[in-house]
Amino acid sequence: MDTDDTPAGWLEVLWPAVCARVRRPVAGVLLDRAVTARVAARVMGEFLEAHAEPPWSVEAAHEWLAGRAAPAALAWVAAERRRAADPQLYRDAAALAWERNPDFDSLRARGPDGALTSRDWALAEPVLRRRAVPVLARLGVKDEDAEDVIMEALGELTQARSDGGGPLEKMQVFEELPRFFAIMAERRAISWRRKQTARKRQASDPARAEPIDAPDSAARRTLADPRAGRPADSPAPWESATFEAIRRACGPALTDFQWHLLTALFVEGTHTRLDLANDPWVLEQAGLDPAASESKRRRRLNLYLEDALGRLGRALEDADL
Numbered sequence: 001m002d003t004d005d006t007p008a009g010w011l012e013v014l015w016p017a018v019c020a021r022v023r024r025p026v027a028g029v030l031l032d033r034a035v036t037a038r039v040a041a042r043v044m045g046e047f048l049e050a051h052a053e054p055p056w057s058v059e060a061a062h063e064w065l066a067g068r069a070a071p072a073a074l075a076w077v078a079a080e081r082r083r084a085a086d087p088q089l090y091r092d093a094a095a096l097a098w099e100r101n102p103d104f105d106s107l108r109a110r111g112p113d114g115a116l117t118s119r120d121w122a123l124a125e126p127v128l129r130r131r132a133v134p135v136l137a138r139l140g141v142k143d144e145d146a147e148d149v150i151m152e153a154l155g156e157l158t159q160a161r162s163d164g165g166g167p168l169e170k171m172q173v174f175e176e177l178p179r180f181f182a183i184m185a186e187r188r189a190i191s192w193r194r195k196q197t198a199r200k201r202q203a204s205d206p207a208r209a210e211p212i213d214a215p216d217s218a219a220r221r222t223l224a225d226p227r228a229g230r231p232a233d234s235p236a237p238w239e240s241a242t243f244e245a246i247r248r249a250c251g252p253a254l255t256d257f258q259w260h261l262l263t264a265l266f267v268e269g270t271h272t273r274l275d276l277a278n279d280p281w282v283l284e285q286a287g288l289d290p291a292a293s294e295s296k297r298r299r300r301l302n303l304y305l306e307d308a309l310g311r312l313g314r315a316l317e318d319a320d321l
Contacts, residue, residue: 014061018043020280021069027278028175029077030092043072063256066281074172087174096175098127104174114160124177125154131178132185139189149192153184183269243267246316253315257285258308265305277301
């Protein structure tokens with residue numbers, strides 16, 4: 001990110017970027033310019049309070065602000081909808097595929113047994129299904145299999161947690177939910193595909209079907225001693241390392257922005273590739289033209305991600321984990 005090394009130069013770049021994140025914090029939510037300026041000013045003020053003394057780079061400032069701008073805007077929208085008792089407030093109808101929002105606070109209400117009680121789920125569930133079905137279809141999961149995946153994802157989404165920290169409770173507005181549910185369904189569909197592939201391999205190669213409880217099975221030996229089956233001088237497999245450990249060991253191999261993409265897409269699962277291809281900040285950081293067609297943006301972004309993964313793979317070969 002090019003800018004002159006002065007506070008005025010930083011603000012010239014950072015202020016419009018923060019406003020853009022605040023104005024459209026998630027697809028389907030659109031703040032007016034007055035509210036955008038108010039929320040963006042609050043976020044900038046929090047940054048300056050937390051980083052009163054430079055030095056800090058404009059890139060680091062941008063990452064800090066980008067991570068807080070959208071949540072601050074969504075918190076504002078949630079509070080205003082609650083105050084006005086109007087779930088449609090700040091709703092960008094042109095960007096949404098459903099007629100109206102259910103009351104999100106009502107949607108999350110639970111009875112003494114932890115079960116969801118709102119009748120608004122009759123409105124919400126078809127919205128979630130419509131978002132998930134195309135995702136599953138692209139993965140080849142259709143008809144009854146798709147219905148099974150959707151029902152499993154719905155069960156996971158609506159399950160009560162003893163700590164009260166389920167995914168529903170972590171969101172601010174309903175517009176966040178369809179995208180999140182599509183990610184849940186996608187993960188379950190990928191797991192379903194892997195299981196189907198494993199079954200086909202076992203059917204074609206009986207040796208692969210060796211039961212884990214066989215007295216001398218390879219799987220049992222590996223679980224008992226992860227080093228079994230590897231040469232004595234072989235390093236421990238990086239697959240067992242946490243993402244945090246991988247990032248510490250391979251940090252210089254990727255830029256902060258590339259780590260951000262991999263975290264959002266593969267680790268935290270907060271974005272799909274389509275979400276990233278439609279994110280103005282991501283497009284700016286990746287040097288992609290927002291005016292290009294969606295397919296072109298996705299192709300370019302895929303190449304960018306492949307490069308990042310390739311760099312990470314090469315770094316892992318030499319990493320000491």
